[in-house]
Amino acid sequence: MSAIGELEPVRGGPLFRPLSAEDEEQQPDEIESLCMSCYRNGVTRLLLTKIPFFKEIIVSSFTCGSCAWSNTEIQSVGRIQEQGVRYTLAATARQDMNREVVKTDCATARIPELDFEIPAFSQKGALTTIEGIIDRAVAGLEQDQPVRRAADKDVAGKIDEFIGKLKQLKEVDSSFTFIIDDPSGNSFVENPRAPQKDDALVVTHYRRTAQQDAMLGLEVEETDENPADSVEDLRNEVLQFNTNCPECNAPANTNMKLVQIPHFKEVIIMATNCEACGHRTNEVKSGGAIEPLGTRITLRVTDPSDMTRDLLKSETCSVEIPELEFELGMGALGGKFTTLEGLLKDIRNLIVKNPFTLGDSSTPSRVEKLQEFGRKVYQIMEGHMEAHFILDDPAGNSYLQNVYAPEEDPELKVEHYERTFAQNEDLGLNDMRTEGYETGLTSER
Template identity: 40%
Template sequence: MSEHTSNVQDEQPLPKLNAGNQLFQDLDSNVSATEIESLCMQCHENGMTKLLLTRVPHFKSIIIMSFECPHCGLKNNEIQSGEAVQEKGHIYELRCTSKADLNRQIVRNNTASVSFPDWDFTAPPTTTSRLTTVEGLISHFIDDLSMDQDQRKELVPEVYEQIESLLIKLRSALDLPEQANDSSSANAFTMSIDDPTGNSYVENLCAPNPDPKLSSQYYHRSREQMIQLGLLNPDADEAQTEQAKQDQAATHGYRINMQKELAAAQGVVRAVKEASETNEILSFPANCSSCNCPCDTRMQMLDIPHFQEVIIMSTTCDECGYKSNEVKCGGAISSQGRRITLTIEDKDDLSRDILKSETSSFNIPELELDMLAGTLGGRFTTIEGLVRQVHDELDRRVPFLEGDSAESERKVRFREFLSRLGDAADGKIFPLTITVDDPMAHSYIQNIYAPDADPNMIVEDYDRTFEQNEDLGLNDINVDNYECEAEAPEAN
C-alpha cells in the first residue's frame, strides 16, 4: 500500500486458516474481500482498504488491495505477491530464433532482472510484477529507452548514441522469421531472467517435454541478494549470514550443514531400521510445505524382494489438506547405472510395482512422454499409478496452458496428450514401452517371474559418464584417508 498506511482502528480480522478455509482461495470460488479502515495520505482522513487474498494462474498466491477515500476521492489499486520466497534463486536462459519465441509468455516478478548478453544490456528489478510475452517485454524496454531521447541528443550526445544503438538491436529482435532452424541467424538473441526469489518463470513450448531453447539453473542467494529481499539485516556479520541461510533452508526441509545432515540421516535410518523389525511406523513433527502449519511425517522401512530396502515417507496436513509421499533408497551407491525397459502388454503389467527414485528419468515413447530426473521426486507405486500421477500433475500444475492468453492450438494439443495419458492409465492403449534410467541404480520394476528372468523386461547396467557423476556429486567424494586430510589444515 504505497499511497496509504494502515490504521488498526476498527479493522476486520483476516480470514482464519483452517481445514475448510484456505487463506489464499481460487478466483472462481466464493471469495469475499476484507475491509480495513486506513489513513489517506492525501487528506489525512480515514478511507477504506479492501484486501483480497486469492490464487490465479501463473502468479500463484497474490494479495489484491484497493483503497478509496470518500473525503478527497483518492483511489489506489495494487497487487502484491503472496508467494513465499523459494529455497533457491532461479535463472532462466532462452534462445530466441523465431516468432514463436517472441510469443512465449513470461512471469516476471518484481525482484527479477532481465539481461541480453548479446547486447550487453541488463534491466534491473522493477516495482511491479507482470505477466507478459518476450515481445511485450522488449517493446516495454523500447518505450522506456525512447523517452527523452531528443533531450539526450542535445545535452549528452554520447549517451544518446549508445542508447540509439541499443534501440536498433531491440527493434531488430522483433523482426525474427516465422520459423528458423539456425540459432545463429542475424536477429537471433539470448535472454536471461534472474530472480533471487525463484518466483519468475518462462513458458516451455514443448511441455511436458524439455524445451531445447530453454535452460534453467538454481543457485544459493548471495549476502547482497538476501539483504535486498529483506531476509538478512544489513549489519549482520558472516556468522549471522550463515545462520540466516540455514534457517531459510530449514523452512523448505533442507540442511546447509552437510555433516549435520549426514549425522541426522544416519540416526533416522537406524531408528527406522529398529522400528521396521517390529513393523512400527515412526512419526515425527514437521511443517507443511504448503501452509507451513505443524503436521506429522510418517516413515517406515520396506524390504523389496530381489532389490533392496527403501524408506517410505508420507506427510499429511490437517489444516490445508496437503498430502505428499516420497521414497528414499537405502544402501551404498552403485558402481554402475541401470536402465530398465518393460513392454506393457495388458492390465496385469499396469499393476506391477515400480520404484522411481528421485535421480531417475523415465519415458514412454508411444505416449510421447519423457520425464527428466527429479520429476515427481521418489515414488513407490504401480505403473498405472505413476502414469495417472503424471496426468494429474500436468493437468493441475503446467502453467501457460489455461486462461484466455493460452494459444488454442497448444491447448487442444495438450488436452489430447492428457487424454492419451488417461487412456493409458485406464488400460485402453497397448502395447506400451516404459524405460526407467537411473544412474544411481536405485529404481526398480517388479519382476513377476522372479527369481527367473522376465521375458518382457530388459535390465542393462552401464558405466556412468563424467557428467552424470558430476551432477550426482560423486566426482568430489573422497572415501579414502579423508580424516587425515581434514586434520592436515588444522595442524598448519
C-alpha cells in the same frame, strides 16, 4: 503498511483461495496507504490467491485519487522449492515472444547475446510474457533518458542504441537466448508444445549454493549428532514435524519414515495430510548416495497387471513414453514412491489440467491435443495400447519392480551407463572434490 497479518480465512476456508470468476466471496481487501508520489493517502487493494506454477501470491494494486499515480505488483508467498531452476530458451520465431513467464523477484533474467541481465530483486515478481519482460526493461531504461541527455549525451546515446537492440529482439529477426535463473525454483516458462518435449526449451534443476541459500534467507542448521545413530533411529520410528499445507497454507503435520525397498535400497518417505482442505501429498528421497553409474529402466507395457508394479521415481529421474512423444524432465512431479498406474495418473493430471492451456488464453487445437494425450494415457492404463515406459536417472536412485524377482523379467530392461559431463554438472559432481584431504589421524609406532 501491511495488513496481511490481520486477514482471516473466509468462513474457515483457506487464506489463499484459487483465482475464480465464480467465487463471489473472493474480494480484494482495501487498505489506506501513503502515496509515494504526492505523499497523500491512496488506496491499496490486496488479493490473496494462488495460481498454478506460482504457488500462493499476493496481487497488490495502488491508486492515488489525488495525483492519479498507480502501481501494481505480485509478491510470491509460496514455499521455496528444494532445488533452483534454470530455463534456457532458444527464441527463433515471433511466437516465442508470446510464451507466458512467471518470474519471481529473486529470479535473474539474461540475454547473453546482448550481455544483458536483470539482476535478482531489482524488479518485483510478475506473470507476463517474454515480450512483456523486454518491454518492462525498455521502459526502465527510457525512464531517466531525458536526465541523461542533459548530463551526458554520449552515455544517453549508447543507452538509446541498446534500447533499439532490445526492441529489435521482439521481431526475432535472428535467434537469441533467453534465460530465467531462479534459486527459489518458483519461476516458470511456458512450453506451447505440451505434452510433447520442447526442443527449444531446456529446464535444469540444480542445488543451491550457500550464497544463494543466504540470499533467500535460508539457514542450514549444524548438528554434532552421529549420522549412523540417526539413521538407526529412523528405521524404528515414524518422525512427525509441523509444516504448512502446500495448497491452503494451513498448519499440517508431515510424517517421515525410512523404508527398505526389496531388491533395491533404503528410501525416506514423507507424507503430508491436511485436515483443513483434505490435500494429501507424498514425497520420496533417496536414503543413499549417488550411484557411480546412471540407470535407465525400460518397461514394455503389455498387460493391465503392469499398472500394479511398484515404482520409485527420484527427483533426478526423467520419464519418457516414446509412443506418445512425451518426456517429463527431472525435477517435475518430485520424488514419488507409487505404482505405475499412480505415476501415469499424476502425469495425465499434470498435462491435461495445465492452467496455461486452459481458460481464455487457450486455443481449440491445443485443448484437443491435450485431451487426445489424456485419452491415450487412459488407453495404456486400461491395457488397450502397448507402450514403452522409460525411467532415466543419472543418479541411479530410481526403481521399477521386477514381478519375476529374483528371476529375470522378460519385459523389463535395466541399463547402467556412464554419466555425461552435463549430467554430472546437474548433480553437482563436477565441482566436488573428495581426494587429497588430511584425515587428521596419525599412526602410532
